[in-house]
Amino acid sequence: MASDSNQSEHSITIPYMEAAAERTTEAATAHTCKEHGEIAEATFLAKACSLNFPVAKPWGDSQRYDFVLDSEHGLWRVQVKSTARFFHSRYCVGAVSDVAAYSAHDIDFLAAYIVPHDLWYIVPIQAFAGAQCLYFYPHAGRNSRYERYREAWCLFTCARKARGWEDIPVRCRCPTPARPLRRVPVQEVKREGHESCSSRIRKPI
Numbered sequence: 123m124a125s126d127s128n129q130s131e132h133s134i135t136i137p138y139m140e141a142a143a144e145r146t147t148e149a150a151t152a153h154t155c156k157e158h159g160e161i162a163e164a165t166f167l168a169k170a171c172s173l174n175f176p177v178a179k180p181w182g183d184s185q186r187y188d189f190v191l192d193s194e195h196g197l198w199r200v201q202v203k204s205t206a207r208f209f210h211s212r213y214c215v216g217a218v219s220d221v222a223a224y225s226a227h228d229i230d231f232l233a234a235y236i237v238p239h240d241l242w243y244i245v246p247i248q249a250f251a252g253a254q255c256l257y258f259y260p261h262a263g264r265n266s267r268y269e270r271y272r273e274a275w276c277l278f279t280c281a282r283k284a285r286g287w288e289d290i291p292v293r294c295r296c297p298t299p300a301r302p303l304r305r306v307p308v309q310e311v312k313r314e315g316h317e318s319c320s321s322r323i324r325k326p327i
Contacts, residue, residue: 162204162235163188169242173275186219186228195281198230206237213258223254231277236260244274 153161163179166189170177176192187199201224203215215234217224224232226247234243239260245268250256259266271277 158204159202162202165204165235166200166202166233166242170275175275175278186224187230191231191278193278195279198278199228200231200233201229202233202235204235204237208238211259211262213260215256215258216254217250217256218254223252225251232256234258242273242275243268243271244277245271246277 167177167179170189170191178190178192179188180190185199186201188202189200191198191200201219203217205213205215207213213236215232217232219228224247229247231247232245232250234245234256235241236243236258241260243256243258245256249268249271256268257266258268260269260272262269
């Protein structure tokens with residue numbers, strides 16, 4: 123009975139989330155691609171600064187990264203991407219620039235912003251180098267490939283060798299990992315548990 127109930131909940135919730143996400147996507151189409159990028163960059167800047175990370179932006183658009191973030195262990199090159207499109211129960215974020223996929227020569231992290239949820243994924247390049255698209259399932263729990271990086275801002279404070287086997291973080295190193303999003307309409311989704319990362323980062327003295 124519990125299994126049937128879970129399946130029923132899933133079958134009802136996903137179409138409802140898709141419909142809500144479609145409305146968000148329709149609202150977002152009023153902006154050009156460049157404006158979408160500018161909005162995502164502004165949102166990233168505000169979030170990083172709220173966590174007391176010094177952030178700099180390179181002059182011009184010639185670099186393959188958007189920001190340089192200063193941490194206790196050096197400087198990180200961060201590329202910001204965003205999406206509002208919810209399709210086939212997932213969000214897709216492009217991981218290419220000028221047709222070529224990103225590599226460790228180009229960036230250190232990709233910060234993916236899921237607009238309908240006001241949600242960030244902080245993904246190190248080692249976790250996706252060579253991929254042209256990253257798929258995110260914020261409503262599906264921590265079993266999907268990139269869920270370990272959801273709101274993982276604390277990774278910016280980790281040294282390269284401390285992040286995990288072969289330099290790929292196994293999980294967020296915060297004492298209390300973030301919990302999956304509740305399966306509720308997009309308008310009511312709240313960022314539960316995300317403070318496990320952000321509340322412990324570079325607290326002012």
